[in-house]
Amino acid sequence: MSLENGISLMKPLRPVGIVGYGAYVPRYRLPASEVARVWSGRDAELPIVEKAVAGLDEDTATMSIEAARNALARAGVDPKRIRAVWVGSESHPYAVKPTSTIVAEALDIVPLTQAADWEFACKAGTEAMQAAIAFVGSGMADYALSIGMDTAQGRPGDALEYTAAAGGAAMLLGPAEQSLALIEASLSYVTDTPDFWRRAHAHYPSHGQRFTGEPAYFHHVISAAEMMLEGMGRTAADYRYAVLHQPNSKFPQRAAKQLGFRKEQIETGLLAPIIGNTYAGSSLIGLTAVLDEAQPGDRVLVVSFGSGAGSDAFSLEITGAITTAQRQALTTKEYIERRSEIDYATYARYRGKMLMK
Amino acid sequence: MSVARTWRTRRQRYSLVGERCEYCHNAIFPPRDVCPHCAEPAQKEYTMSGRGTVYSYTTVFDPPAGFEAYAPYPVALVKLDEGPMVTAQLTDLDPDDVRIGMPVEMVTRKLSEQGDEGVITYSYKFRERLERQAVAA
Ligand SMILES: [Zn+2]
Numbered sequence: 001m002s003l004e005n006g007i008s009l010m011k012p013l014r015p016v017g018i019v020g021y022g023a024y025v026p027r028y029r030l031p032a033s034e035v036a037r038v039w040s041g042r043d044a045e046l047p048i049v050e051k052a053v054a055g056l057d058e059d060t061a062t063m064s065i066e067a068a069r070n071a072l073a074r075a076g077v078d079p080k081r082i083r084a085v086w087v088g089s090e091s092h093p094y095a096v097k098p099t100s101t102i103v104a105e106a107l108d109i110v111p112l113t114q115a116a117d118w119e120f121a122c123k124a125g126t127e128a129m130q131a132a133i134a135f136v137g138s139g140m141a142d143y144a145l146s147i148g149m150d151t152a153q154g155r156p157g158d159a160l161e162y163t164a165a166a167g168g169a170a171m172l173l174g175p176a177e178q179s180l181a182l183i184e185a186s187l188s189y190v191t192d193t194p195d196f197w198r199r200a201h202a203h204y205p206s207h208g209q210r211f212t213g214e215p216a217y218f219h220h221v222i223s224a225a226e227m228m229l230e231g232m233g234r235t236a237a238d239y240r241y242a243v244l245h246q247p248n249s250k251f252p253q254r255a256a257k258q259l260g261f262r263k264e265q266i267e268t269g270l271l272a273p274i275i276g277n278t279y280a281g282s283s284l285i286g287l288t289a290v291l292d293e294a295q296p297g298d299r300v301l302v303v304s305f306g307s308g309a310g311s312d313a314f315s316l317e318i319t320g321a322i323t324t325a326q327r328q329a330l331t332t333k334e335y336i337e338r339r340s341e342i343d344y345a346t347y348a349r350y351r352g353k354m355l356m357k
Numbered sequence: 358m359s360v361a362r363t364w365r366t367r368r369q370r371y372s373l374v375g376e377r378c379e380y381c382h383n384a385i386f387p388p389r390d391v392c393p394h395c396a397e398p399a400q401k402e403y404t405m406s407g408r409g410t411v412y413s414y415t416t417v418f419d420p421p422a423g424f425e426a427y428a429p430y431p432v433a434l435v436k437l438d439e440g441p442m443v444t445a446q447l448t449d450l451d452p453d454d455v456r457i458g459m460p461v462e463m464v465t466r467k468l469s470e471q472g473d474e475g476v477i478t479y480s481y482k483f484r485e486r487l488e489r490q491a492v493a494a
Contacts, residue, residue, distance in 0.1 A: 027449050056427050057448055057466040061479065065371075065465045093477055102479060106371035106465050108404070330487055338487065 009185035009231040009315075010130075012137020017179020018316070019077065019143065020172035020325065022070025023288040024063045025275055025335040028053040030347045032162045038344045039157045047248040051165035051276025053342065054151045056350055058166070060089045061102045064149045067170040068107055070329035071145065074180075075172045079107050082172070083141030084114035084132060088124025088280045089168075090198070090205075091151045092117050103147070114144075121196060122245055123306025124148060125168065125280040130312055132173040133183055143174045150279035153351065155204035163248055163272070168281020169288045169332075180321040181291065181300070183314060185232060189224040190310030197307070207307075213251070216309045221245060221255050224311035225303045229259075232315055236260035240298035243286035245305035246272035268293055274336060280306075289332040291325075294318045363478050370480040371465050373407055375441065376400035384439035407463030408486065409437040416452040423469035423478075431455045435483050449484040460486040 003009070030053050032046040054063065064087050072079060085104040092099045100115035114135075118124045125148015132144035149168030154160030176182050195216035198205040208216075221244055229235060236242070242261045244252040249272050256266045269286035271278075278285055283304040290300055300316040342350070366387075368374040375386030381395040386405060391398050414433035417424075424430075431447040433455065447455060448466055461483035468480035 055449060055466075057446075057468070057482065059467060059477075061477075062464070062466050102371075105367060106479075108372065108374075327489065330489055334487065334489065 003227055003231055009187050009228065011185050012133055014137050014139055015176030016133045016137045016173055016183050017176040017319070018171050018181040018183070018291075019174035019178050020071040020073070020075025021180075021288050021291050022067045022072075022074065022170045022329055023167070023285050023332040023335055024067040024070070024149070024169070025052050025167040025285070025332070026054045026058055026063065027338055027340050028055060028342050028350065029339050030342055030344070034344050034347075035162050039161070047159075047162050047250070048273050048276055050274060050341075051163060052167050052278070053347055053350055054166035058151070059093045060087070060091050060149045060151055061093050061099045063151070063166065063168060064099060064103045064147045064170065065106045067149065067168060068103055068145060068147060071170040071172045072107060073329040074325040075174070076328070077143055077172065077174065079109045080112070082109045082113060082143040082145050084135050084144035085109055086114070086116055086118055086128035086131060086145065087147045087149065088118035088120070088126070088128040089148070089150050090119060090121055090124065090279055091153065109145070120310065121306035121308050122247070122277075122279045122282055123304040123310060123312055125284045126302070126304035126312035126314070127306070129171055129173065129284070129314070130186055130188060132171070133186060136173045136175065143172060146171050146173065148280040148282075148284040150281050152277065152279045153204055158204070160205070160207065163277040165276025165278050167275055167278040167285055169284035171284060178321070179319055180325045181294075181316045181318050184317055185228070185315050187224055187228050187231065187313045188310060189220055189227065189313070191220070193307075193309035195307045195309055212247075212307070216307060217245070217247065217251055217305055218255055220309050220311040221303050221305050222258060224313040225255075225259050225301065228301065228303075228313040228315055236265070238299060239265060239301045241268055241290045241294065242266050242301045242303075243269035243283055243290055244303050245283045245311070246270065246286060247277045247282070247305075249273045271332070271336070285332060291318075291322065292331040292333065294322055296320045296322060360476050363476060370468070370478075373405035373463055373481055375403055375405055377403035384437070384441055386437065386441040386443060405437050405439050405441070405463070407481075409435040409443070409461055409483065411447070411455060411457055411459045411461060412436045412442060413457060414447065414455045423471060426470070433461075433483065435461055443481075446482045447484065448482040454485070462486045
């Protein structure tokens, strides 16, 4: 698949990279077998092993604050030089009142900053990252913070309840010469596809059942990835790692295989089996797990997916600054290993599941 | 907590912004007009590291209004590494897991909610300190 009518990959005027990154995964885990025990019997085929669940006092704002603190610890940048705080999520604590101002205040980035919340289902976080690349790449700012974070909710008993999880990541974008990962190019691919939605006053989302696969996830992820590879004049073999959006364990593995990626290229960033689908956080937290282990010179392909529907693709090259940055904050793996299993009753209490419609 | 008071105290609540006395050099939290150690006025803003240890603790079973959803929860006197003693909720642990001398670190969490329609108050709490693994040689 090629870019049409002479349209090329997106590159900023001034080279941009990731100067700091940080993950957050809450402590609690709900095994998929526990959801099956309550709703469909023990023999059900399970889409993941277990998912991360936020504690009672956690929400997208608090989790974003911790991920952003980790990103700033790695970047070592004066918070006052960050001129944008953009939080992508479909679980903002308020319908009206930005999450981003809470995050900006907690990190002492206020008052001379942009602050806005982004929405595009599971790609709200990478949407914010595209904008942050442009903000730095245009020279309007030296640093811009983009976050993808969710405390995702599934209707009790719905297929999504196995996987809808909590977690995400923060990416601080800055000048390429200070970066631990250079943004080589990016691309966004979007169509109007009604695979998943939630109306303004509905508590839980609805989805188009089987429609979520081929025309939605696979079409957008594979199109964006193939165009990125062709635009860069590369094949899957030119990348050390690939991270695709992860609504479950199977979809990203099947898409990666179709794109020509081997298991070794995707397993580092494949977190859905052990933390679930963190929605706007999904592809970005996969990227943090890769950055925790990457070495200078490695190339990384990241492709998000958001229902509605679209994908953002990023081609990254790791720089020499990665090695010192890796140990300046908790790794994604360390967060994942901090694990307390809960049962369905505790889960129902933590997530306010007594509401059934 | 009123919306106005929530707003006025947000910096100390979100990230333990206190002061350090320019005369006796003691760290001060929460911030105040006069140094409690030497009674000198006009202090310099200082953000605490967020690291400390549990000095003593109790478990709240019968919480005040706005905190019902979280009960039972542990509350501790935390001695910050910089010196000040802070009363705060402990989080991410069961009440049985708390012990005196436990190393803790500050996190920003939901403190209370004024029902489904009111403002959410965020504040510092403390969790057992998560140690980074030693760097592989
Ligand atoms: Zn003093």
